[in-house]
Amino acid sequence: MTRRKMLAVLMMLGLGLWLSAMSAAADEKKETKDSGDKEFARKASASGLAEVNLSQLAVRFAQDPNVKQFAQRMVADHTRANQELTQIANQRSITLAKTMDEKHQKLYDKLKGMSGKEFDQTYMDALVKDHEAAVKLFEEESKDGKDKAMKTWAGKLTPIFKKHLEKSRDLCKQTKGKKQSKD
Numbered sequence: 001m002t003r004r005k006m007l008a009v010l011m012m013l014g015l016g017l018w019l020s021a022m023s024a025a026a027d028e029k030k031e032t033k034d035s036g037d038k039e040f041a042r043k044a045s046a047s048g049l050a051e052v053n054l055s056q057l058a059v060r061f062a063q064d065p066n067v068k069q070f071a072q073r074m075v076a077d078h079t080r081a082n083q084e085l086t087q088i089a090n091q092r093s094i095t096l097a098k099t100m101d102e103k104h105q106k107l108y109d110k111l112k113g114m115s116g117k118e119f120d121q122t123y124m125d126a127l128v129k130d131h132e133a134a135v136k137l138f139e140e141e142s143k144d145g146k147d148k149a150m151k152t153w154a155g156k157l158t159p160i161f162k163k164h165l166e167k168s169r170d171l172c173k174q175t176k177g178k179k180q181s182k183d
Contacts (some may be wrong), residue, residue: 037147038094040137040154043079044098045085047134050104051078051127054111058123063116067124070171074127074164081157088149124172131165 028136052076058071089096099109114122138158145151 028173037092037141037145037150040141040145040150041085041089041094042097043137044105044134044141044154045082045089046101047130047137048078048082048085049097050100050108052082053108053124053128054104056128057108057111058119061111061115061119062123064120064171066170067120067175068128071123072166077160077164080161081160084153088153091149092147120175121172124168124175127168127170130149131161131168134161135165153159 055071055074055078059068059075061069062068063104086096088094099105099135107122111122138154138161142151142155142158145154
């Protein structure tokens with residue numbers, strides 16, 4: 001092989017290596033950009049599962065009819081939201097949470113052993129905290145999300161979760177017979 005051909009082959013190899021490095025860097029940048037949306041989807045799915053599971057318990061064990069009615073609303077709204085998220089995630093090959101997180105599993109186990117007013121108060125306290133976290137999570141995604149569908153979905157659900165938060169605070173006050181802080 002002549003020197004000229006050898007130099008041409010080396011240049012082509014160098015160009016190929018450079019292009020593959022650039023492609024890998026672009027893929028890494030896209031993955032970093034998408035990781036915020038993926039993390040949001042995983043957190044939202046775990047939270048949604050917890051809301052449905054905890055609320056199904058409340059439908060069965062709550063004493064206060066208003067708490068039972070609210071729990072039924074939570075099951076319906078969060079089941080629908082979970083289904084919508086699953087559709088979006090499937091289109092993007094995002095793996096969602098299959099179970100509740102450890103904190104919610106412990107709460108679920110604790111609630112299973114309660115009844116009456118104690119159950120109602122513990123459940124409503126948890127829903128206030130969960131909806132405060134959900135509102136924050138969904139507001140952030142609706143403002144800062146990169147995936148258009150995920151961002152739109154979060155924006156659509158934020159006002160619904162704010163209403164859930166308001167109602168859960170009201171019911172929390174009722175079950176305790178005292179004022180619940182809005183921090």
